Amino acid sequence: MTNRVIRIAELPKGALSPEHFDLQSGVMPAPEKGEVLLRTLYMSIDAANRSWMQGATYREAVKAGDPMPTYALCEVVESKSDRLATGDLVACESSWSDFITRPARLCQKLPRTEQLSHLMSIYGIAGKTAFHGLVSVGRPIAGETVLVSAAAGSVGIYVGQIAKALGCRVVGIAGGPEKCAWVVDELGFDACIDYRDPGMFKALRAACPNGVDVYFDNVGGQILETALFVMNERGRVVCCGAISQYDTESVTGPRNLPGLVVVKRLRMEGFIVMDFAHQDKTAIRALQTWVAQGKIKVVEDIVEGLENAPAALIGLLAGDNKGKRLVHVANPQGPAGAGN
């Protein structure tokens, strides 16, 4: 049996493209003591994957020759640890590959749910990031206006829907009229602004007649700059990501900083989902409640096949996904399939 692995052929300087990746077939890895052999089921495709190629972040920088790292949902095929058994479902830092060995202590065991992919979307990093960032960092109050960029993205769709469930006016920012219409019609946002529209600033002002109290920033750059102008006094900017800055060499900053931060007494605060791990149970329960109540729709964008992972990431950076993008690699086989 062979194992396919997608490695970084060369680190990108500008935009990411297929030649930066290299799919190779090799031998199956064998777990050592304390390790497990894992079958990849779903891989999470995130803008942050691209930022890892820019240098050290909250994790080590990715180098040429490395297997492309990813967060993944996997099934234990073989275990050399007491912690996990064949057939267990785990989430872990993995790589773009059919199989991988990992220390069992670095794998988080998950319950089997009806829709496994939900563990990687609403009940995974995307949903938890949206919940913790909005609730714990942004702290919106019913009646306030919440603005979210990358509104049709994996995190944005939940930020907006959570804010609606909390009683806020919700305005999204997304790319193109079709996506904007979808965010309003399908997800129930009050409005959605197309950032490619030259009249964006006016449209934003019109959509936020009472200004913006919480801006959930997934993109950075010029959209952040524009958003600062519509913030209310005591507004909060939740700094979640900077997708506009990852896939480019020409990084631009919000030029109106810190002037507006002072004048409007803004709070800009960065966070990472792991910072709030102690509140994950609360987040999951809240999300499950809203899903059961029909207040939150789960939207997934699933790409089939490990070999399509590079295209899935490149497309995500170009903004062609709606909701959480995953790559489906294999179905679980359960304990009986172990070792086959």
Place this chain on the structure above:
Amino acid sequence: MTNRVIRIAELPKGALSPEHFDLQSGVMPAPEKGEVLLRTLYMSIDAANRSWMQGATYREAVKAGDPMPTYALCEVVESKSDRLATGDLVACESSWSDFITRPARLCQKLPRTEQLSHLMSIYGIAGKTAFHGLVSVGRPIAGETVLVSAAAGSVGIYVGQIAKALGCRVVGIAGGPEKCAWVVDELGFDACIDYRDPGMFKALRAACPNGVDVYFDNVGGQILETALFVMNERGRVVCCGAISQYDTESVTGPRNLPGLVVVKRLRMEGFIVMDFAHQDKTAIRALQTWVAQGKIKVVEDIVEGLENAPAALIGLLAGDNKGKRLVHVANPQGPAGAGN
């Protein structure tokens, strides 16, 4: 008796210069019901004065033809209000003039202290801004490293000395080797970096071997950008002002935002001294305590004569002051001097 008033002749587009001001002599103003006639004693010269000429901030924009606004310490010459009596000392929003009339309800009565100028420096906006911004927004803890820009300026000298009193390592940023030496030798900072030095970033790293926990930003622009790189995780950026951005047309932003804010989970927060007015008594008591204990030195830079106010402000924007810059206009005459 005539009253001298300095008006804005023309709003500056680039750097401020003397021709943007016009000194005129006119008749003495007369107070109406509810108003007081005030004699200007000291005028506060602040970088913020320049920012008022850029457009509306936390106050209305200043327009061509307006008397140049200022915060001032004044003596009541004549009162048509029950609130104030001749000879009372007040602080108020005033203008660059010998005399002015103001509604009595907008004047804050102050106690007569031995050194009147202290009411406009350490016990005025500068000292309170330093205290509230550092203590309530930055929240440094003994053993942490506090970095402050415009370290020799009116607010910076107190930020650093308060941080030292709280047990922090304190590093300043100032312009030129002479000022830097003064900040260390005279004010007791642990180190001070010259921002004009091309090796500034290395010097900053060397002066902050444990990174920076609180950066008190008075300047914005490239120094803010540089400071973000040396911040520790969970660091706090106190956004107090952006002096580097006021006297120029080419506003630059920190280009590493929000990437670093996310990765390092920074909190950047703007504030204005009035936001913490409810804690002013606590601030004054703390500052008096530290002054009495010899832990804080009061440094003032007093320019003599109303007619020198334009040069005093232009010079301040070029960074040639040490400590709080004031313009001394007149001495108090007490109740006996009323109407003379």
